[in-house]
Amino acid sequence: MLCFAYGSNMSTHRLAARIPARFVATALLPGYRLAFHQRSGDGSGKCDIVPASAQATVYGVIWDVASHHKPTLDQYEGLGHAYEEAWLTVSDIASSRQYEVQAYVGKITAHGVRPYGWYKHHVLAGAREHGLPLPYIRALERIEAFNDPDAKRHAREMAIHGIDEPFAREVF
Structure with missing residues (x-):
């Protein structure tokens, strides 16, 4: 099954810590915008895709x-509770080939929520790893994040990327 990841699951390390998957392509989803307004049970904001103008685009990764x-x-994505499943058409950035993919779309959204720094780190790591366009990466960098009050969770999430400094709170 082809899945379109546009948030933390773009990162190979993040996804591999959850399940094995095979990289297929880097892709774009036209007519949508990325939002960090999916309210998580921990109070932070996670990524979501929202229908938008025809000029809007969300970039991401197709995984098999x-x-x-x-x-x-x-289960990790909270299907049926936090996210619902949608089938979308995305285009390979390199070849323009179109793929029908499954994606998770948020069900519990809220204004004013922000991601934890470690979550933003996952998203940026995946965007950089897969060579998303620089203006898109710069827009992700401008997303305001905050420190997770659970230092152990922060350390565990950063360790996925080989960062084992327990007090490493800087978001890159």
């Missing part, structure tokens, strides 16, 4: 996920 691993990913 084995059907027996999909239920595990659904």
Whole structure:
């Protein structure tokens, strides 16, 4: 099954900590914008895609996920509670080939929520790793994040990227 990741699951390290998956392509989703307004149970904001003008675009990564691993990913994403499943058409950035993909779309949105620094780190790491356009990366960098009050969770999430400094709170 082809899944379109536009948030933290763009990062190979982040996704591999959850399930195995095979990279297919870097892609764009026209007519949508990225928002960090999906309210998480921990009070922080997670990524969501929102229909927008025809000029808007969300970039992301297409992963091939084995059907027996999909239920595990659904659990991580809170399918049925936090996110619902949608089928969308995205285009490969390099070849313009179109793919029908599954994506998670937020159900619990709120204004004024911000991501934790470690979550923003996952998103930026994936965007940089897969060579998303520089203006898109710069826009992600401008997203305001805040420190997770749970230092152990922060350390655990940063360790996914090989950062083991327990007090490393800077968001790049």
